[in-house]
Amino acid sequence: MRHTNTTRHPLTEKELLATFLPKSCVNQLLREYPSLYHILLHTSEAQLQAVPGVGRRNAKRIRCLQEVITKVEEERTKPIASITCLSEAIQCFQFLADRQQEELWALLLDAKNHILQKKQITIGTVDSSLATPREVFHAAVQQMAAAVIVIHNHPSGDSSPSTQDTAMTKRLLEAGILMNIPLLDHIIIGKYDCYSFRKAMSELWKEDDE
Structure with missing residues (x-):
């Protein structure tokens, strides 16, 4: 039986442009331009038309693609006023994926899950942020x-949790139970995930409900 190799390799810049x-x-x-990035994000329609062979x-077509990229980026970075799902909480802190030190933040919410404040609690070392519940709930x-x-x-x-x-x-x-300010989730931001x-260890919350 023949096995088909289904591994997909990323398209080159030339191949991507050649699709349209x-x-x-x-x-x-x-x-004319050093990269696909410059073509799509740093050229005007007039500049593109001036390139031999491009034409109006x-x-x-390129201008339409530029508009799509702009709309997607606007949606991705749009301020979130309230938290209704896990992905929105993650979106608020996606910037942490590239930080070189461990940082711990608290997302403080009102009774309707509207965001009151995004508060940085501590900045630690490469592998520790050294935070305590007291610091988190003081801010709350x-x-x-x-x-x-x-x-x-x-x-x-690696987003896997440590002990x-x-x-x-x-x-x-x-601490949240004692303060009557419940912890809704604890999220770890990794490079790619x-x-x-709350999702992986929901039993911790069930124990506190008993």
């Missing part, structure tokens, strides 16, 4: 928050 532009046009554009029609009390989500990053890029992360989550849950304690 003539090959001669693609070659000329890549001679192809310039408009100051903002009169009704609930809190805690987020920190792993500079290693210290799990222990800290348990302490935060206990994220870890939600």
Whole structure:
């Protein structure tokens, strides 16, 4: 039985442009500009039309693609006023994926999950942010928050929780019950993925409900 190799390799810049532009046009554009990034984000329609072989029609195609990229970026970076799902909480702190030190933040929410404040609690070392529940809930009390989500990053890029992360989550849950400011989740931001304690270890929250 023959096995088909289904591995897909990323398309080159030339191949990507060739999916919607003539090959001669693609070659000329890549001679005029250093990269696909510059073509799509740093050229006007008039500049594109001035490139030999591009013409008005192809310039408009590129301009439409520029508009798509702009709209997607606007949506991705649009400020979030309230948290309704895990992905929105992660979106608020995606910038942590590239930080070289571990940082711990608290997302402070009102009774309707509107964001009151995004508060940086600590900046630590490469592998530790050295935070305590007291620091987290001090910020929550100051903002009169009704609930809190805690987020920190792993500079290693691996979002898997350590034993210290799990222990800290348990302490935060206990402190939240005592303060009547529930911990809704503890999220770890990695380089390419994220870890939600609420999703992966939901039993911790069930224990606190008993």
